[in-house]
Amino acid sequence: MTIQTHPIEDHGLLRFLTCGSVDDGKSTLIGRLLFDSKAILADTLTAIEKTSLKRGMEQVDLSLLTDGLQAEREQGITIDVAYRYFTTGIRKYIIADAPGHEQYTRNMVTAASTADLAVILVDARKGVITQTRRHSYLAHLVGIPHLVVAVNKMDLVNYDQSVFEKIRSEYLAFAEQLGIKDVRFIPLSALKGDMVVERGENLPWYQGQTLMEILETATTAHDEHVEAFRLPVQYVCRPQDSTNPELHDYRGFMGRVESGSIKVGERVTVLPSGLSSTVKAIELGGQSLPEALTEQSVTILLDDEIDISRGDMLVRATELPNQTKQIETTVCWLSETPLDKSRTYLIRHTTRETKAKIASIPYRVDVNSLERQAVNGLSMNDIAVVNFKLAQPLFTDSYRDNRSTGAFIVIDESTNNTVGAGMIGLIDSANSDQRDAA
Incomplete structure (x- = not known):
């Protein structure tokens, strides 16, 4: 039986x-x-x-x-x-x-x-x-x-x-x-x-x-919804093995698929250069895959030789993110040292890092009453809307659309400590009218 x-x-x-x-x-x-x-x-x-x-x-x-x-x-x-x-x-x-x-x-x-x-x-x-x-x-x-x-x-x-x-x-x-x-x-x-x-x-x-x-x-x-393909490049793999001729021209772009998926044969665009190529192969743990999926850490090989380095991003050619040097964000301040508006901070977004200055702090949110309050700086545990000016462009999506490419951390240049965590986009703008009326 x-x-x-x-x-x-x-x-x-x-x-x-x-x-x-x-x-x-x-x-x-x-x-x-x-x-x-x-x-x-x-x-x-x-x-x-x-x-x-x-x-x-x-x-x-x-x-x-x-x-x-x-x-x-x-x-x-x-x-x-x-x-x-x-x-x-x-x-x-x-x-x-x-x-x-x-x-x-x-x-x-x-x-x-x-x-x-x-x-x-x-x-x-x-x-x-x-x-x-x-x-x-x-x-x-x-x-x-x-x-x-x-x-x-x-x-x-x-x-x-x-x-x-x-x-x-x-x-x-x-x-x-x-x-x-x-x-x-x-x-x-x-x-x-x-x-x-x-x-x-x-x-x-x-x-x-x-x-x-x-x-x-x-x-x-x-x-929850269909997400665009985003792969921030973490490492460029160039094996140094002169005894293996197959590895002589090997150039793999390694990173974690933060959202979406990509298949062998599909076209991708490299940011910030804007150059495009076709996915020749996808590898994971020494095995070839037909498709790379969200949260997989993979190596992608392209048909064309393109100058790509850590901090660049591979995206589908028809699904480009925002490429910007100014971001409107909501920040939670993590450090015991208050935010100093006159200082320069580092913003780390996916695998990319850039210097940033505080352009403005429109308001702080009281997490108990949800009231908006005018402030000149931020203390530990404060949550506020903060606008940044960036030295180098970032490739971003709204946090509401993509939590991976819509998030970042703020780093103190002098100590290398993480002092803030942020979300791109005015997170509470959708319901601001109701709260203002209340």
Whole structure:
């Protein structure tokens, strides 16, 4: 007897962010996801079971799986983003566990910049609070395509549907003002496990997906719309092997496909020269490929000999980016040293670097009230609209259209430290009219 098996579809890697106020149950939620999806090693589970017993708890304290981050907070150490990795039969996941305090805004922006989805926790007893609005604004700011508002601790309000609906209505009113469109709501209890991985028996009135089902079916940022082909050149490969005549004329252009795809035989344009050629071959790990896809690090060989160096960009001839020496941006200032408008900074965009001067700072955004404020400089964790003048042109797309070629970092020339992270385009311009009216 032959048993037929059907392969499980792999939905790929999903990067998602969890954020919430202190005591909203973020650590417990992450622990519950890991525990119920069988992603905890046996020795780790045994260790937290023993710790839970020592603390007099009747059940395993799943928040202990992320206690390392909490310990850092208690010690006053500079907080970095904590990442957790796990996998199910459907897909692989990277959880970015971001601190929720206002003074760690820079850390949340860092974590959110690569996320495909954000889980925003709301305590069912407290409802939508200032931190909920701030986290939502930051997630929207950096272009996370999907938001999930998880109303946690439903067990502490007797799983009351009216509590959930009130929070949902209040959040939707705020989301409309901000211009957030893709947002889903789910009631759950991370402590009891209701609607996290298993449905449980306490929320029969909720007919939607569990949190895990949402995660398993969510699309990634690259799947949201068709993206133009962008390959910033990182290295030009010229093997120096005189004994192998086949390598004498070898010239490969190595880099990571930041977006889109390209096939052998297609025409590409090289920026900034503007010269074009045909893709002769695509190589990855010593093997030839018919096509290069997003996030693959490949070597591309061209039919024609063109002067190409690190910092140049290969694009499809019909999909040219903006080539500009002035950029309007939204910047999150990361450094303890304030921004100095009189100084020259370095901007690193993909593999290209150029000197830049501050042309103007139209306004700073208060991340709590979302009000615009006039400023002369920026301090750590500030978010502001900043206009730069560049010494050399960059090849850019709007951050809303392409998160890879729409992002950059600001570097201090004297220390070589990263002092800012930016997004090209006025990120909040789409909903500025509503906010000004408010």
